[in-house]
Amino acid sequence: MDPIRLEAELISIRRHLHQHPELSNEEFATTQYILKWLHEKNIEIRDTLLPTGVFADIKGGKQGPTIAIRADIDALPIEEQTNLPFTSSVKGKMHACGHDFHTAAAIGAAFLLKEDQKNLKGNIRLLFQPAEELGGGALKVIDDGQLDDVASIIGLHNKPDLPVGTVGLKEGPLMAAVDRFKVILYGKGAHAALPHNGHDPIIGAVQLINGLQTIVSRNINPLESAILSVTKMVAGTTWNVIPSHVTIEGTVRTFSPKVREQVKKRFYDITENIAAAFSQKADIRWYSGPPPLANNSTITEIAKTAAYKQSLKVINPEPSTAGEDFSYYLQKTPGTFAFFGTNGEEDWHHPSFTVDESALIKAAYFLYESAKELLEQQHLVAFESK
Secondary structure, X not given: OOHHHHHHHHHHHHHHHHHOOOOOOOOHHHHHHHXXXXXXXXXXXXXXXXXXXXXXXEEOOOOOOEEEEEEEOOOEOOOOOOOXXXXXXXXXXXXXXXXXXXXXXXXXXXXXXXXXXXXXXXXXXXXXXXXXXXXXXXXXXXXXXXXOOOOEEEEEEEEOOOOOOEEEOOOEEEEOEEEEEEEEEEOEOEEOOOHHHOEOHHXXXXXXXXXXXXXXXXXXXXXOOEEEEEEEEEEOOOOOEEOOEEEEXXXXXXXXXXXXXXXXXHHXXXXXXXXXXXXXEEEEEEEXXXXXXXXXXXXXXXXXXXXXHOOOEEEOOOOEOOOOOHHXXXXXXXXXXXXXXXXXXXXXXXXXXXXXXXXXXXXXXXXXXXXXXXXXXXXXXXXXXX
């Protein structure tokens, strides 16, 4: 396939997706677009019970394992501020995390793999996954059976702070576990002029917020990593009334299961005891998100080989405290997740987020070469897992 023609086609696909963003679990038109593009290349579509998302197979000419390529397809509830000629046509929705880039790159890899089908030493599974932003789309794909016979998996995420032509590949933890918390402190309301008649939950919440910060600074080994951020506090309705309750919300980010559990335990201990100290009750709601994303060492090395074949610059990237539900796949099957340089001016989830489209054809070839290399060297992965 002519690379220049393919690049033009992928840019057109990416821009179409960018103009028509859909939120998690609402990717109905996006699903139909992807089906159309795959049908045009006679790529075999797999059955699914999911209402959105596309899954397909490219069966190689030689017997071998099945390697999966994953791309996420959902957008974010953000009003775009890029002023691009192909800016979002949907008010309040935007591909502000580059999932349009990921989808177009995976489609490009699919086109290349289909063209090379008879030479493939195994099969390719394409996973165009819905609802990554909600953190549960990968679990739905797994429950749908799309990963059942997959020997290994690869994916990528655009990285605005890396230049085009650079790929970040790191064995072990690359992205953080994501947990969300909500605490409602129930005190006793009172007139602001008579505070002794109540149990002021604002005072309790202030002490709680300060206390929670000691979890990372005084309980976690300094050689480990953790973040606890309180990002929302809602209290009161007017200036002269002490409210009966206060709500705080926030997030915890960790890179190891041990630290994740340690933070959660201390969170409950501190919250319950501070509430009791101020004669209040704490309603704690903990929402566990994706686990830490930890790359398989052998597959990461294989992906590096593919990157070198493309003359990409390979770096050992700094881990990101953002979360990614690709981590659920890695709990089920070995794989690796790459950071791919896109030279953007703003980071993920910003209304002015952009990608350098010259990275798109490079990303497509990286996924293509990585999948082929994994089929060639899958015996090394099987050996490591024994």
